[in-house]
Amino acid sequence: MLSLKEKIEKISKVFDIPKVCSIPVNTKYIAKYYKVNQLAYSLFHTVSNRIYMGVSRDGVYKSDDLLEAARTVDYYIQETKAEKVLELATGRGANSLYVASIHPNINFSGVDISDGQLYFARKAARKVTNYVPEIGDYHNLAKVEDNSIDVCFVVEALCYSMNKKKVLAEVNRVLKKDGIFIIFDGYRNKIEDELSSTETTAVKLTEVGMAVERFEEYQSFHKTISEMAWEIIKEEDVSMFVLPTMRRFEKLAKGFFKFPSVARLLAKVLPPEFTYNAISGYLMPSLIEEGIANYTITILRKK
Numbered sequence: 133m134l135s136l137k138e139k140i141e142k143i144s145k146v147f148d149i150p151k152v153c154s155i156p157v158n159t160k161y162i163a164k165y166y167k168v169n170q171l172a173y174s175l176f177h178t179v180s181n182r183i184y185m186g187v188s189r190d191g192v193y194k195s196d197d198l199l200e201a202a203r204t205v206d207y208y209i210q211e212t213k214a215e216k217v218l219e220l221a222t223g224r225g226a227n228s229l230y231v232a233s234i235h236p237n238i239n240f241s242g243v244d245i246s247d248g249q250l251y252f253a254r255k256a257a258r259k260v261t262n263y264v265p266e267i268g269d270y271h272n273l274a275k276v277e278d279n280s281i282d283v284c285f286v287v288e289a290l291c292y293s294m295n296k297k298k299v300l301a302e303v304n305r306v307l308k309k310d311g312i313f314i315i316f317d318g319y320r321n322k323i324e325d326e327l328s329s330t331e332t333t334a335v336k337l338t339e340v341g342m343a344v345e346r347f348e349e350y351q352s353f354h355k356t357i358s359e360m361a362w363e364i365i366k367e368e369d370v371s372m373f374v375l376p377t378m379r380r381f382e383k384l385a386k387g388f389f390k391f392p393s394v395a396r397l398l399a400k401v402l403p404p405e406f407t408y409n410a411i412s413g414y415l416m417p418s419l420i421e422e423g424i425a426n427y428t429i430t431i432l433r434k435k
């Protein structure tokens with residue numbers, strides 16, 4: 133396997149690295165990213181719209197591994213005898229659709245900031261009668277009543293927030309007492325000072341490629357939740373178990389960077405928000421393996 137340095141050299145044969153690193157990632161960029169990637173996500177991820185990491189506990193990727201988040205939500209729906217479930221950043225709605233189909237008598241709602249994603253979520257919602265996806269920013273859940281939700285969850289999307297404390301406070305407000313908040317997400321594993329310049333560049337490139345302004349260090353996120361009114365039920369680092377899914381994206385990216393002249397041509401004619409995905413796909417497994425990033429399941433209970 134190539135080192136991070138070697139991978140960055142390969143990337144530099146196709147992309148202007150300082151230019152990519154200087155792209156300002158903000159809410160507008162995130163919305164554009166998901167609009168541009170509508171077709172790409174359908175092609176490169178699964179047809180079931182499960183656009184997230186599988187948790188392959190035996191180290192071998194199986195499509196069933198993509199159900200870990202939905203199964204976790206299902207577990208807490210049963211544990212809390214839930215009546216109302218809310219998904220933040222519901223995306224294409226794959227997880228909510230899965231649990232809504234199992235529990236036809238429970239109300240599911242979802243918010244997402246991107247119309248591009250909601251187009252698919254609305255299509256999914258037509259398959260059931262109990263899932264309502266709506267446009268919305270998870271920093272402001274004003275439409276949701278206080279103490280009304282039993283289980284709230286977010287899969288690979290809290291990383292887009294630069295103010296997670298606000299999201300956590302909103303979720304705390306809308307959850308009933310003893311309500312559950314489930315978070316599946318990626319984080320930095322090291323603080324800035326611990327990173328070499330190659331590692332800093334690799335992290336920045338990965339962030340831009342995924343339209344994330346800045347991945348927060350898990351230690352910092354842990355501090356935030358510890359200072360708020362949450363009971364931490366579970367914090368599980370499943371980094372090694374998401375590697376098999378990441379390897380699939382890495383394989384596609386390797387194909388892209390194998391022929392730099394073809395890749396350069398593609399990068400010229402296709403939107404950057406699309407081609408930069410190859411950068412993240414290429415670097416992500418190395419960031420995990422070298423302990424620079426992690427993927428953690430966090431489960432909180434409202435006190």
Ligand SMILES: C[S@@+](CC[C@H](N)C(=O)[O-])C[C@H]1O[C@@H](n2cnc3c(N)ncnc32)[C@H](O)[C@@H]1O
Pocket residue numbers: 162166181182183184220221222223224225226227243244245246249268269270271286287288289292293
């Ligand atoms: C990687 S996708 C994951 C989608 C979905 N959770 C899933 O698992 O399929 C990230 C999602 O976060 C959404 N998102 C980003 N920032 C958001 C915000 N501030 N409020 C609501 N949704 C947001 C994006 O539009 C996108 O649909």
